[in-house]
Amino acid sequence: MILLLNAGVGVLILSLAIFTILARELFAAAIGFITCGLLLTLIWVQLQGFDVALIEGAVGGGLTGALVIGSAARLEMVEATARVERLGAPVQVAAALLAAVVAAGLAACVFALPESPSTLAPEVTANIDRTGVANPITAVLLAFRAMDTLLEAIVLVFALIGVWSLAPDRVWGGRPGPGWYSDPDGILAYAARILPPVGIIVGIYIFWVGADHPGGKFQGATILAAMWLLAARAGLTDAPPISRTLLRMTLVGGPLVFIAIGLAGAAIAGAFLAYPDSYAKPLILAIEWALMPSLTLTLALLLVGPPQRPATQ
Amino acid sequence: MSVVLDIVTVLAVSTGAFFFLAGTVGLLRFPDTLCRLHALTKADNLGLGLVVLGLLPRAGGPSAGLKLIFIWLLVLFSGATVSMLVAHAAQNDDPHT
Numbered sequence: 001m002i003l004l005l006n007a008g009v010g011v012l013i014l015s016l017a018i019f020t021i022l023a024r025e026l027f028a029a030a031i032g033f034i035t036c037g038l039l040l041t042l043i044w045v046q047l048q049g050f051d052v053a054l055i056e057g058a059v060g061g062g063l064t065g066a067l068v069i070g071s072a073a074r075l076e077m078v079e080a081t082a083r084v085e086r087l088g089a090p091v092q093v094a095a096a097l098l099a100a101v102v103a104a105g106l107a108a109c110v111f112a113l114p115e116s117p118s119t120l121a122p123e124v125t126a127n128i129d130r131t132g133v134a135n136p137i138t139a140v141l142l143a144f145r146a147m148d149t150l151l152e153a154i155v156l157v158f159a160l161i162g163v164w165s166l167a168p169d170r171v172w173g174g175r176p177g178p179g180w181y182s183d184p185d186g187i188l189a190y191a192a193r194i195l196p197p198v199g200i201i202v203g204i205y206i207f208w209v210g211a212d213h214p215g216g217k218f219q220g221a222t223i224l225a226a227m228w229l230l231a232a233r234a235g236l237t238d239a240p241p242i243s244r245t246l247l248r249m250t251l252v253g254g255p256l257v258f259i260a261i262g263l264a265g266a267a268i269a270g271a272f273l274a275y276p277d278s279y280a281k282p283l284i285l286a287i288e289w290a291l292m293p294s295l296t297l298t299l300a301l302l303l304v305g306p307p308q309r310p311a312t313q
Numbered sequence: 314m315s316v317v318l319d320i321v322t323v324l325a326v327s328t329g330a331f332f333f334l335a336g337t338v339g340l341l342r343f344p345d346t347l348c349r350l351h352a353l354t355k356a357d358n359l360g361l362g363l364v365v366l367g368l369l370p371r372a373g374g375p376s377a378g379l380k381l382i383f384i385w386l387l388v389l390f391s392g393a394t395v396s397m398l399v400a401h402a403a404q405n406d407d408p409h410t
Contacts, residue, residue, distance in 0.1 A: 187401075191391075198387070
């Protein structure tokens with residue numbers, strides 16, 4: 001029975017993926033992509049990867065979904081023109097060849113995997129006590145593979161700088177987003193008043209339990225960012241000008257604390273990002289606490305987009 | 314006792330699944346946006362409510378059970394909000410719907 005359900009979800013995801021690629025309308029493709037992401041969370045749950053399922057639901061389905069819908073809405077004006085343009089046969093053949101080569105390469109990699117998968121899980125279990133955290137995923141992300149997490153946090157800030165760089169010169173340093181407005185007595189404003197108190201608690205809870213159970217800063221930060229975005233969409237709050245010093249310090253604060261702790265590890269424990277044995281847990285918590293506001297702000301501002309209005313408005 | 318709880322689970326989850334099925338059929342078959350929203354909200358509110366009710370005996374503790382109910386309430390709230398927003402948008406697009 002479970003096998004049948006799993007196979008059903010697998011078939012659904014594959015057909016949705018094909019639909020997303022073939023869909024003529026951008027908006028339909030965006031919805032297909034989001035649904036794909038949500039179904040993927042089911043697969044991760046079935047694989048017992050609850051942390052990945054949470055992140056797939058929050059970031060893959062929710063946050064990326066909102067970004068994709070936003071881009072589809074922006075491209076609506078040029079969609080009709082783009083559809084009339086047909087690519088020449090050589091380009092189509094080249095694209096098909098490229099896609100086939102990539103697919104063949106991926107398939108070759110899958111078949112080249114060793115029969116008995118090499119796993120580091122036993123070593124993680126053997127050494128997890130030294131980190132002081134109980135959730136193995138958190139231990140991997142912030143102790144054994146802390147470098148990856150550090151680079152991820154930095155990449156997000158770079159992505160935001162990339163988005164900002166699309167701003168026209170005259171609004172540089174100004175406020176992102178169009179300055180949304182909604183009826184103050186309308187349903188959106190109502191939801192934006194009721195939901196954030198609940199969402200903030202859920203977000204902080206998911207962040208807090210991350211040390212010992214599935215959850216963590218990325219999932220928590222996504223929920224907090226979504227709550228702020230809801231209030232901004234309803235016109236209850238506005239994005240700060242990106243030239244504000246406090247905003248920029250918050251953005252880089254988390255990665256900077258992470259790097260500082262890493263450098264201190266190089267001096268004290270003998271390697272970059274190594275934690276002295278008895279201080280592992282407090283240091284991991286310090287990094288998480290420092291990253292949380294940075295991530296929340298980065299994700300929220302990524303969704304709002306480049307500055308569109310001068311700061312004085 | 315556990316047999317009774319099992320029966321409750323099976324009954325409630327099956328009825329919930331039926332509502333989801335009916336809601337999906339309605340979503341596919343109903344003629345306009347407002348009717349489709351009507352079908353969808355039945356699936357969300359009643360279907361999920363029944364599934365949650367059926368899972369309560371298996372939640373393994375009051376804290377997990379409360380979380381399940383909380384999830385249902387959140388879905389109720391967001392479902393109602395989104396339905397109203399979609400209905401508004403549909404009405405603005407076409408005053409006849």
